[in-house]
Amino acid sequence: MLSRTADNLYWLARYVERAEYLARILEATQRITAMPLAYVGETNEWASAVATAGCSGAFFAAHEEANEETVTEFLAFSTANPSSILNCFEVARSNARAIRTALTVEMWDAINTTWLELKRFGNRPQSRDEFARFLRWVQESSLRFDGSAYRTMLRNDAYWFSRIGVYIERADNTARILDVKYHLLLPEDEHIGGPLDYYQWAGILRSVSALTAYHWVYRESLKPWLVADLLILKDQLPRSLSSCYENLVQNLDRIANAYGRQGPAQRQARAVRTKLQNSRMEEIFGEGLHEFIGGFIADNNRLGEAIRQQYLA
Amino acid sequence: MPVRLAFDEMKGADGTVRPAYSELADWLKDIRPDTLDHRRQEAELLFRRIGITFAVYGEADAQERLIPFDVIPRILSAGEWDTLRRGLEQRVRALNMFLRDIYTRREVLRAGIVPDDLVFQNPVFRPEMNGQKVPHDIYVHIAGIDIVRVDADTFYVLEDNARTPSGVSYMLENREIMLRLFPELFARHRIAPVENYPDELLATLTSLAPDSAPGDPTVVLLTPGVYNSAYYEHSFLADKLGVELVEGRDLFVKGGVVYMRTTQGPKRVDVIYRRVDDDFLDPLAFRPDSGLGVAGLMSAYQAGNVTLANAVGTGIADDKAIYSYMPEILKFYLGEEPILKNVPTWRCREPDALAYVLDHLEELVVKEVHGSGGYGMLIGPTADKAQIASFRTKLKLDPKGFIAQPTLALSTCPTCVDAGVAPRHVDLRPFVLTGRDRIRIVPGGLTRVALKAGSLVVNSSQGGGTKDTWVLDR
Numbered sequence: 151m152l153s154r155t156a157d158n159l160y161w162l163a164r165y166v167e168r169a170e171y172l173a174r175i176l177e178a179t180q181r182i183t184a185m186p187l188a189y190v191g192e193t194n195e196w197a198s199a200v201a202t203a204g205c206s207g208a209f210f211a212a213h214e215e216a217n218e219e220t221v222t223e224f225l226a227f228s229t230a231n232p233s234s235i236l237n238c239f240e241v242a243r244s245n246a247r248a249i250r251t252a253l254t255v256e257m258w259d260a261i262n263t264t265w266l267e268l269k270r271f272g273n274r275p276q277s278r279d280e281f282a283r284f285l286r287w288v289q290e291s292s293l294r295f296d297g298s299a300y301r302t303m304l305r306n307d308a309y310w311f312s313r314i315g316v317y318i319e320r321a322d323n324t325a326r327i328l329d330v331k332y333h334l335l336l337p338e339d340e341h342i343g344g345p346l347d348y349y350q351w352a353g354i355l356r357s358v359s360a361l362t363a364y365h366w367v368y369r370e371s372l373k374p375w376l377v378a379d380l381l382i383l384k385d386q387l388p389r390s391l392s393s394c395y396e397n398l399v400q401n402l403d404r405i406a407n408a409y410g411r412q413g414p415a416q417r418q419a420r421a422v423r424t425k426l427q428n429s430r431m432e433e434i435f436g437e438g439l440h441e442f443i444g445g446f447i448a449d450n451n452r453l454g455e456a457i458r459q460q461y462l463a
Numbered sequence: 464m465p466v467r468l469a470f471d472e473m474k475g476a477d478g479t480v481r482p483a484y485s486e487l488a489d490w491l492k493d494i495r496p497d498t499l500d501h502r503r504q505e506a507e508l509l510f511r512r513i514g515i516t517f518a519v520y521g522e523a524d525a526q527e528r529l530i531p532f533d534v535i536p537r538i539l540s541a542g543e544w545d546t547l548r549r550g551l552e553q554r555v556r557a558l559n560m561f562l563r564d565i566y567t568r569r570e571v572l573r574a575g576i577v578p579d580d581l582v583f584q585n586p587v588f589r590p591e592m593n594g595q596k597v598p599h600d601i602y603v604h605i606a607g608i609d610i611v612r613v614d615a616d617t618f619y620v621l622e623d624n625a626r627t628p629s630g631v632s633y634m635l636e637n638r639e640i641m642l643r644l645f646p647e648l649f650a651r652h653r654i655a656p657v658e659n660y661p662d663e664l665l666a667t668l669t670s671l672a673p674d675s676a677p678g679d680p681t682v683v684l685l686t687p688g689v690y691n692s693a694y695y696e697h698s699f700l701a702d703k704l705g706v707e708l709v710e711g712r713d714l715f716v717k718g719g720v721v722y723m724r725t726t727q728g729p730k731r732v733d734v735i736y737r738r739v740d741d742d743f744l745d746p747l748a749f750r751p752d753s754g755l756g757v758a759g760l761m762s763a764y765q766a767g768n769v770t771l772a773n774a775v776g777t778g779i780a781d782d783k784a785i786y787s788y789m790p791e792i793l794k795f796y797l798g799e800e801p802i803l804k805n806v807p808t809w810r811c812r813e814p815d816a817l818a819y820v821l822d823h824l825e826e827l828v829v830k831e832v833h834g835s836g837g838y839g840m841l842i843g844p845t846a847d848k849a850q851i852a853s854f855r856t857k858l859k860l861d862p863k864g865f866i867a868q869p870t871l872a873l874s875t876c877p878t879c880v881d882a883g884v885a886p887r888h889v890d891l892r893p894f895v896l897t898g899r900d901r902i903r904i905v906p907g908g909l910t911r912v913a914l915k916a917g918s919l920v921v922n923s924s925q926g927g928g929t930k931d932t933w934v935l936d937r
Contacts, residue, residue: 151707151725151726151727152707152709152713152723152724152725152726153713153724153725153726154710154712154713154724155707156726244689247689248688248689250698251698251701251702251708307726311726405726409726409727411727461726462726463724
């Protein structure tokens with residue numbers, strides 16, 4: 151398979167996943183900022199949303215203040231922000247077009263229809279209601295694309311590269327939330343927050359669509375250290391770091407088996423997974439949650455680079 | 464139109480239906496106009512869906528990119544096709560012998576058949592190919608020969624396309640759509656299939672691998688990329704052939720061998736079906752500003768480690784200036800009479816011919832020697848005084864730049880138009896594949912139809928459409 155084709159498949163999947171993540175962040179932020187201050191405290195949730203999206207530098211170069219208007223515009227519709235939802239779909243679609251025959255008809259229909267429908271929102275939503283509908287639509291579009299890939303693609307290297315794109319992006323996204331919000335997720339004895347933080351924890355869970363999952367897994371009320379446990383170590387949660395690496399190792403192994411050769415990408419993925427498997431929350435808190443997450447993001451980037459060098463260049 | 468009454472392929476002047484069309488004529492008589500119209504809409508819908516599938520839909524110009532499709536097929540009898548097939552094989556053999564000669568011994572020039580300056584001063588002549596051995600001595604592997612018909616027995620070659628002829632994807636899709644829309648019509652005829660074209664093409668390309676290639680040669684299709692107007696055809700063909708659709712940046716040359724960048728490391732490439740023009744193939748050999756090509760490709764080609772299909776420099780064989788010499792060229796190499804005639808052509812470079820052309824501009828078609836796509840030509844009978852005057856000036860200034868031909872009454876076929884079914888002018892582009900082992904021609908080709916009443920211009924860029932082409936098996 152051509153490296154360019156694999157590269158396109160990988161980034162196509164990453165951009166679709168990223169668009170969905172941005173929509174979740176914006177949704178969670180909108181919800182939390184709508185609450186009375188007495189419940190959530192005085193924080194700039196919009197600045198935090200920009201940080202979670204990983205584009206504070208570009209944002210503050212273009213805007214002085216992070217507020218609903220500027221952040222919504224920047225993360226959803228800005229053409230200047232290469233990772234806005236609009237640009238994610240734009241890039242995804244042009245990647246898809248360049249490798250049209252490597253996609254199934256269903257995948258192409260999904261991404262092309264999304265791209266066509268995007269024009270409908272081209273003039274920016276006029277109201278919060280309309281914007282909320284837009285965010286729902288983004289998530290549904292991503293689900294449709296993901297589902298059509300899952301249900302229609304041949305299980306060969308094309309599929310595996312596309313899955314790898316999904317999981318590496320997802321791992322990065324979950325880690326970024328943790329990176330920005332780590333101070334809210336400290337263990338019991340260090341925790342000094344009050345009920346104010348409750349809605350923050352719920353917001354975090356919502357941005358990885360895990361609020362209901364939390365209750366099913368732990369069967370108790372929200373505890374910050376358990377939120378961290380769920381997002382980092384719980385295999386059951388599809389957006390946890392652990393689950394992402396389970397899948398990365400699996401898909402990279404399939405490629406290695408098909409090609410008859412292991413490489414740095416497989417070793418890197420396995421090393422990260424082993425680290426996650428051998429970690430317990432107490433130890434992570436002991437070492438420092440922030441340092442742990444920072445290390446993970448760097449590891450994840452290293453894996454991306456290893457995959458690029460080994461297969462996509 | 465002040466042209467002779469055109470030959471209609473379905474009906475004679477007295478209204479009798481020709482045998483090949485008898486079933487179709489009956490069917491057309493019985494079918495209700497709204498049924499035909501309904502099928503027509505259905506066909507358009509299917510094409511649009513293919514458009515969706517193949518990436519043009521959704522563009523601002525999507526509507527323009529759909530070439531109109533006519534649901535009434537064009538039919539050729541087995542006998543007619545047999546003549547055509549033999550004529551095409553003969554023509555393409557001559558084209559290949561001519562190219563080999565031009566780039567090596569040049570006997571055709573020494574014998575005085577073709578004037579030297581037409582070759583050496585021609586921008587499509589490639590000095591880089593002088594003395595260059597090409598794998599198996601074949602230059603034109605895929606040819607699209609444009610044929611027009613003027614009466615029951617006369618088919619003319621209008622143009623030889625020996626560079627990167629396109630349109631074969633329409634031939635294949637037109638048939639697929641017709642099979643879906645009119646299964647009953649197919650049951651009433653015995654129609655030679657065309658669906659094996661991709662297999663024949665792959666067999667041809669594989670047979671062309673250079674001797675240094677491994678037993679199982681790797682074939683790729685080289686496209687200029689998504690912004691090329693024929694990109695859809697490139698991706699369609701690569702998909703049907705089961706070969707990689709590569710862009711210049713996917714390939715590189717090392718040690719005189721071409722490789723593609725794959726997820727499993729560099730992979731050797733042996734045959735390149737290239738849909739990129741000569742000029743853009745290799746920035747080191749041709750246009751240095753080309754971002755579409757592969758640096759060093761020509762050196763690998765010259766080292767005999769890769770086959771380019773078609774070869775570099777084939778433009779000299781399909782040039783309009785050379786065209787008029789084709790009957791003599793064919794006789795020179797094969798010692799045979801051409802089975803397919805040339806359209807009678809006045810070479811304006813010859814003083815007598817020029818004088819005749821200037822006297823008869825109102826009735827002739829004048830073409831620029833280096834023009835294509837129906838542009839840069841004068842159709843005398845439909846031109847106004849100003850256009851004729853302007854061509855008169857151009858001709859006097861640069862007679863070598865033009866040829867002239869009589870305005871042909873191209874044959875007509877029944878065609879769906881707003882007012883019902885009416886005759887429209889057609890041409891035919893069969894595709895001729897030349898491999899190491901043999902020549903392969905899928906029966907039929909792409910029929911183009913001028914949809915405007917009286918129009919003789921079938922080019923899709925100027926309001927032409929396409930039809931499915933049926934060759935009867937008996």
